[in-house]
Amino acid sequence: MAEQYGFYVDTSRCIKCWACVVACKQWHEIEAGTVSRRNVTETVEGTFPDVKRKFESLSCMHCENPLCVANCPTGAVSKREEDGVVVVDDTVCIGCKTCEQACPFGVPQYVEVEGEGFKMDKCDTCLSIGREDDQPHCVLTCPVQALHFGPLSEMEALAAEKGGARMEGETAPSVYVS
Template sequence: MAEQYGFYVDTSRCIKCWACQVACKQWHGIKANTVARREVKETVEGTFPNVKRKFESLSCMHCEKPACFGACPQGAIEKRADDGIVTVNLEKCIGDKSCAEACPFDVPEFIERDGKTVMDKCDTCLSIGRNEDGNPHCVAACPLQALHFGPLAEMAKLAAEKGGKQMEGETVPSVYVS
């Protein structure tokens, strides 16, 4: 593989405005109350009056060795050699949900498309084209620049500057958070 790409989420900047989620749905033509390719999650630590809230905008982790890839009986899930992005070949997908069972991050969701059920997940806007800067539309929509996309080494550097780290998981996610 040439160079793995991934995301960095700066939780000190994310305010849970959902602009990334809305942009994703809008650009991909995803109807409300259906699948969510990107989701802002909230964690709360501490007790009153010392409560800390943290927001993370997460999607497919584009793992180093994706469990979904190995679980797909049709070989519909692919990891691109040039950037490590995990994609779904909808022509091959039979919607049996084995990928969802295998994913440790509970990412794959399923939609009806052309009369059949298929897996749906973030493809970093490869299917619709990224913005003029080469970013997925969720990154471009973030008003506080809390969401970043690029070569994993650059995401690691951004995270390190904020005391962040790579998300943990047995499949080695391509996402850093601080």
């Protein structure tokens, strides 16, 4: 396999503006109130007057050892050889939700497709709609440049500058956070 790609989230820059979430929904024509391929979470640490807030914009982790791929009974979920991005073939997905149960991060979500039942939906790094400058639209839209996407070696270097680290887990998530 070619080099694994992934994300780096600079939490010192994220301002919880939701631009990444809105861009994703807009570019993928996702109806409001349904699935969200990218989510912004908030963590609060400490007690008054020493309180720290941290925001993280996360999507599919595009794991090196994805359990969703290993557990999909139809082969609808696969990992691309050229960059390690985990993708879904919705023509093969039967909506059984096995991938959802296997994913330790709760990433897979389901949308009802008229006449076909439920199909899994998740971040595909904008492969299904075309990337601009080889970047997902969430990265390009971030007004404070808190999101980055590329080869893991580059994401590791960016994270190291800020004292960040790779997210942990048995699946080896392809995400660095600082």
